[in-house]
Amino acid sequence: MMQAQNSMITKTLTGIRGFDEITGGGLPRNRSTLLVGGPGCGKTVFALQTLVNGAQRKKEAGIFVAFEESAAHIVENAGTFGWDLPALVRKKLFFMDARLSPDVVKAGEFDLIGMLQLLEAKAEEIHATRIVFDGIDVLLSLLDDATAERREIYRIRDWLTRTGLTGIITQKSGGAEVDHRYGFLQFMVDCVVILRHQVVNGSAFRNLRVMKYRGSGFSGDEFPISVTREGMQLTNRGPTELTYEVTDQRISSGLPRLDNMLQGGYYRGSNVLVSGSPGTAKSTLSGLFAAAACVRGERTLYVSFDEGAAQIVRNLQSVGIRFAPHLKSGLLKMYSTRTRGPNVEDQYFALRAQVRQHNPSCVVIDPLSALSTKLSHVASADAAQQFLDFLKGEGITVVNTSLMDGLSTDEATATGISTIADTWIHLSYVVQDGERNRALTIVKSRGTGHSNQVRELTLSDEGVTLTDVFVAQGKVLMGVARWEWEQEEQATSKRSETAMDLKRLHLQLSQAEAAARMEVVRTEMEARSAEMGVLDLATGSQSKLIATDRAVLRKMRHADDDAGAIVKRSRTSRRATRKHVKKGAA
Amino acid sequence: MARILTPSEEVQLRLYVAGHAPNSVRAIANARSICDEHYTLGYGLEVVDLMMHPLRALADGIVVTPTLVRLSPQPTLRIIGNLSDRPQILLALGAGA
Numbered sequence: 001m002m003q004a005q006n007s008m009i010t011k012t013l014t015g016i017r018g019f020d021e022i023t024g025g026g027l028p029r030n031r032s033t034l035l036v037g038g039p040g041c042g043k044t045v046f047a048l049q050t051l052v053n054g055a056q057r058k059k060e061a062g063i064f065v066a067f068e069e070s071a072a073h074i075v076e077n078a079g080t081f082g083w084d085l086p087a088l089v090r091k092k093l094f095f096m097d098a099r100l101s102p103d104v105v106k107a108g109e110f111d112l113i114g115m116l117q118l119l120e121a122k123a124e125e126i127h128a129t130r131i132v133f134d135g136i137d138v139l140l141s142l143l144d145d146a147t148a149e150r151r152e153i154y155r156i157r158d159w160l161t162r163t164g165l166t167g168i169i170t171q172k173s174g175g176a177e178v179d180h181r182y183g184f185l186q187f188m189v190d191c192v193v194i195l196r197h198q199v200v201n202g203s204a205f206r207n208l209r210v211m212k213y214r215g216s217g218f219s220g221d222e223f224p225i226s227v228t229r230e231g232m233q234l235t236n237r238g239p240t241e242l243t244y245e246v247t248d249q250r251i252s253s254g255l256p257r258l259d260n261m262l263q264g265g266y267y268r269g270s271n272v273l274v275s276g277s278p279g280t281a282k283s284t285l286s287g288l289f290a291a292a293a294c295v296r297g298e299r300t301l302y303v304s305f306d307e308g309a310a311q312i313v314r315n316l317q318s319v320g321i322r323f324a325p326h327l328k329s330g331l332l333k334m335y336s337t338r339t340r341g342p343n344v345e346d347q348y349f350a351l352r353a354q355v356r357q358h359n360p361s362c363v364v365i366d367p368l369s370a371l372s373t374k375l376s377h378v379a380s381a382d383a384a385q386q387f388l389d390f391l392k393g394e395g396i397t398v399v400n401t402s403l404m405d406g407l408s409t410d411e412a413t414a415t416g417i418s419t420i421a422d423t424w425i426h427l428s429y430v431v432q433d434g435e436r437n438r439a440l441t442i443v444k445s446r447g448t449g450h451s452n453q454v455r456e457l458t459l460s461d462e463g464v465t466l467t468d469v470f471v472a473q474g475k476v477l478m479g480v481a482r483w484e485w486e487q488e489e490q491a492t493s494k495r496s497e498t499a500m501d502l503k504r505l506h507l508q509l510s511q512a513e514a515a516a517r518m519e520v521v522r523t524e525m526e527a528r529s530a531e532m533g534v535l536d537l538a539t540g541s542q543s544k545l546i547a548t549d550r551a552v553l554r555k556m557r558h559a560d561d562d563a564g565a566i567v568k569r570s571r572t573s574r575r576a577t578r579k580h581v582k583k584g585a586a
Numbered sequence: 587m588a589r590i591l592t593p594s595e596e597v598q599l600r601l602y603v604a605g606h607a608p609n610s611v612r613a614i615a616n617a618r619s620i621c622d623e624h625y626t627l628g629y630g631l632e633v634v635d636l637m638m639h640p641l642r643a644l645a646d647g648i649v650v651t652p653t654l655v656r657l658s659p660q661p662t663l664r665i666i667g668n669l670s671d672r673p674q675i676l677l678a679l680g681a682g683a
Binding site for chain 2: 098
């Protein structure tokens, strides 16, 4: 049955970004739509924009019947939008001034039969398909008769059905959403759109809700709207299913050591959150990223809040980050705006417009949390998230900074942002020995391995560097303490080097001593053996003597030849012994 | 009751109506009756039917029907409705004279 109804209803696009999405195609064609809202909600803008879009994009002519303001006035007011209304008025749009001048006298009941007749004639003449009745209550209230008013509105409805025009009727509402006087209108028409204006914490918000849509599904939530130069737009809640294109491509963060910590840099198309207290060099880190992107030749948009572009350029220059050439070449565009300017919705729409205009592949938002004062409102938190969503959908790599004091407190304030961030880098101060030093930590990084180490971030004229921090005696050392520690380390190593040299010398000395001692011992050995030789000799000659004596004795006693052989051998032995002694003395 | 007749003046009136719609039919009758009664020296009353000449009415800036326009004497005067509120009409025409 639903299917059958759907096929009966045809829709006509309003061209209002977001509205056509939530209604699945715009307003019901050839039917009547009621726009309800208080003053300043944008009823007229909504209605007029529908006509303008129809005329511009689909070449459909339209009629605007103005009961409240003069037609000239409406055309003039619409001049703030880039619609070129005067040109359209000549060709496709017809404005009917349906105000009654104040000095018109009312004498009896009247009706709209004649007006509808002439509108029909006009519609035929210009082939109009859309018609707006803006502020018809002004006229009808002159009837001063509820029944007569109702009768005339039914007359319009029937007329719309008969002529096949797509009609928009605007209706004012006071504080209450439903004005009982015209309450029946909402039952009568096919589609009811409610526009609301509210002020929360001093910031104005406008939103839109589709209350009724006969024969069609629709999203009945309140959607924030904003009116910018391009007209009214509506913040859709983003695609319900997250389907981003992902890439493995890495791009540099602008800081080589940080790239190493992230094992290759940021993923292209990812969202990087840099959080930290004031002055922790968040902007510097963002600046590095932007400059690196420009050096790669990528278009980059730098959005800053409450800080002028010139000032940022100068400040970054002081740490060796140069924007000037990129600004000149047009690769880099800076967009500075105030936090407390227009309402959040308008700001995000302005940002979107900037993104569309510049078409960057890298975006820096510094800081996103400047809007945190307004983040209390659900709509604006939504807006921030949707903006990031939008950038992600476009495949743009985003570095946004967020003002946070500590890791524990921020989770509540920036939940939306920190959950959407793919890489979260936290910068903090470490106060130690009377100084503040910057420490960098990677809180999370989706899909990349990352270092768990704290690094010290140092800024100087030459640029930005990341330094290892020293951990000594259970303490992280930074700044001067780290320098001292480094000096101390150097001194210690020098000392130990000297000590080693000394030791080596000592050892060489003892080695030399030992060698000398060994020589002495050897010499002594020789001396001893020489002595022993002498001793042998002495003992040998003595026994030879004895033998000789014996031989002599035997000779004298005429012994046999055997004794002669012994004498001969002893002589040889004595000669050898003598020789030995001579050598030992040398 | 204001006197609305100035014999020397020429009275020119135009009544815009929408075919045979009840208010229009009544307006024509009421207009004739009032004029006959008060403009005894003569008047001109032109009835324009929007059903026949819609674009003419558009050019004349007519918003609702019926609308009675006094073209002369000056200033131009517009009265809307079926002209059933006689005292109101007489007051208006008299004040404008």
